[in-house]
Amino acid sequence: MKRFMKVVRAEARKQFKNKIHNIWVVFSMLIWPVLAFAAAYFQFKPFAFEAITEKVSYLNDESIMTYLMIGYFAMVFFRSFVQSAWEFSSERIYGTLELIYLSPANRIAVILGNAIASLLINVWMFVLFMTGIYVLFNHVPLMNVPVLVLALIMMVLMSILWGMLLNALFLFTRDSGMLFTVLEEPMELFAGVKIPVELFPLWAKGIGLAFPLTYVIRLLREVVFLGRSLLEVSSLFYTCIFICTIMFVATVFILKWGEKHNAITGDMALF
């Protein structure tokens, strides 16, 4: 276990140093989600919410800010992993993946370290920003803080596992650009980040089910807006745990299968 943690720490530290070579890089990571959040807010603000409120009881003129805030807050966690996994695939091109695979290091530890680094690099500033916005503009009183904390922990756990799964996928695919396109924008649209999933037609709801982010956003919104108890959201928690298990098993499988497959095809790198 000690050795496993050493690899996680080393990988996280490497990614951190490799990406944060300039303090402005950190600030630049805040710009996109803030702009997207602001654009979504001002798009919705002029419209009447009566029709929506019929389907989403807690969504109204006053709660829209918090509603979007939750969507973007959760999305930044998940979306940052899509981008970092895409960047991680460059390890193939630079030949460093080959050296990782030449070593006896635990592969799960490597991608976990990478995922944790991505989380720390991409998310912390947006979290600070959102906390500020929440303190200044929130009109929804906090009703069930302990369950909210659990939901947030679930969000972090799920996003890390999502990151690990994507890292594993991107490591072994040569068409990472295509995967990036498939995962980036559709996740924002179908997971209900800004448009409530309840308003979607059935086919779009079906696509939304494929993204773990959909469940996290629903969990967070139900806890924040409706003050649900742990018992009331237990089925959602179980669903999230089930999805986490699937993601972990899939990650292990992809890593093992991918390494074995590449050892046969010789596709690991291009040196």
Added chain:
Amino acid sequence: MIEAINLKKTYHTKVKKGLFKREKDIVEAVKGINLRLEQGQIIGLLGINGAGKTTTIKMLSTLIKSTSGEIFIDGVEINENPLKIKQKVNMIAGGERMIYWRLTGRENLWYYGQLYGIPDKVLKARIDRLITLVGLNEKQDVPVERYSKGMKQRLQIARGLINNPDYLFMDEPTLGLDAPIAKEIRAYIKKLAVEEQKGILLTSHYIHEVEELCDYIYILDHGEVILEGTAKTLSESTFETKITVLELAEINPAIEATIQKFALDEKAVIHEQTHAHIMRFESKNELTESLVKLIHSEKLPLSKLYVEAPKLEDTIIEISRRVSI
């Protein structure tokens, strides 16, 4: 010792034929190679692109799986215990890849050391030693992107030694380096074999490099070892004739006539030289003994007499010529 027995690798690939159509293709990259590498020894793999050098290295280093054949490293078959084998080997490639440019030299070594689970104290001492070994003390805390090509290559060597491997696979370690830096790197490689008892497998397009460094050479062509031996034995088995060189202090028509008669008697051919007093005799056997007799009997003004060993480069050219025929 590393021992590869009848090593084969076949790739099943798909070749695009138009937008949707793909055809299966079978490429036999390695077709039954046998080789041995002992600690303290440097062996060379020579061959043109596509000969199977890199595939062989990747199989030996556990990165790719052979289609058939066996590889034993210190008596252990590599598929039996790959994690143990990974501790014993490492790989160094030429060029500027395989290191993180935004990290410093020390940070790169620290990262790779962690992947091998080396205890922190041991790792720190090893990094210090390696940085000194490759002469990067002053630049160890500078990001790699500010290194020169030679410095990056030296860092690669340090990186390849981070797990203190018994065997090192070097793929074109001096690729693209200036002559003085390449010479320096070659000196490191020799030092690693002699002083640190590393077994080194080297591939290079620079034949003089292989000739200078390698104790034993395998020449590959289309995935097969077509010739193996030391540089000397390779030449001996390739060329049927020997070159004996005679240098005289002076030359005159009388001496010239004597030499011509000698060549005729010995069925030797005299190759033209830029200097008339240097004569290269090509014959089936070495001519030193008979030339010594001639010098004594004719009182020739001898300057030098020696047998010219063919260069490895000439050997390779000759072998390539025969293979292409």
